[in-house]
Amino acid sequence: MSQKHLVKLVCSVCKSSNYYTSRNAKSVTEKLNMQKYCKRCRKRTEHKEAKVKSS
Numbered sequence: 001m002s003q004k005h006l007v008k009l010v011c012s013v014c015k016s017s018n019y020y021t022s023r024n025a026k027s028v029t030e031k032l033n034m035q036k037y038c039k040r041c042r043k044r045t046e047h048k049e050a051k052v053k054s055s
Helices: none
Strands: 006-011 017-022 033-038 043-050
Touching (some): 017 043
Antiparallel strands (some): 006 017
């Protein structure tokens, strides 16, 4: 995955980052919201896009 378009998905309930994905910044202008499984909550919750800290 390209580092420029890499985003992480954070659980909206427990705030843990469970998933990393990429997105096309030109075609998708709004932030990603997905229903994904959270290991800490042990259920499907809404995951929101967050920035990846670059080193």
